[in-house]
Amino acid sequence: MATINVHVSDELLIELQQQARAAGKTVDEMAEEALRKGLEERQWEDLLAYGHETGIVSGYTEEDVPEIVKNRRKINAQRR
Numbered sequence: 001m002a003t004i005n006v007h008v009s010d011e012l013l014i015e016l017q018q019q020a021r022a023a024g025k026t027v028d029e030m031a032e033e034a035l036r037k038g039l040e041e042r043q044w045e046d047l048l049a050y051g052h053e054t055g056i057v058s059g060y061t062e063e064d065v066p067e068i069v070k071n072r073r074k075i076n077a078q079r080r
Helices: 010-023 027-058 062-079
Strands: none
Touching: 010 027
């Protein structure tokens, strides 16, 4: 496992220490968990933004989605 140094405010460190104590974890474990969740959230945000942009470019509206899904499922079922 790699080691890094991260600078955080005193207030954030205190909160991290309190959360770690309450969860029965080390500060390192809590920090790793928070970083992992933050990165996962960023990936979801990127995916949603991509989907939004793709939707705009396609010209489809939100109301079109159920019919598109229904048609795609029908095509997939015919291929089986």
